[in-house]
Amino acid sequence: MSNSTIWHRLRKCCTELAKTQTEFVGTTFSAHEFRRILATDLLNSGQSIHIGAALLGHLAPVDPCDSSA
Secondary structure, three states, X not given: OOHXXXXXXXXHHXXXXXXXXXXHOOOOOOHHHHHHHHXXXXXXXXXXXXXXXXXXXXXXXXXXXXXXX
């Protein structure tokens, strides 16, 4: 599935949601934001950062607190 297809589907979902939930009018999401949500949920549930990195396609985990990266 192309990035464009994903973007259009997300946009359509946001538009549909805004019809019944007015606080979502003008809200958009990108596919990358869902990757961030997945990574956050994995770590918050106690999953190893190495497993999360592998699931997201990273060869080596990156420590977000490491300023030398």
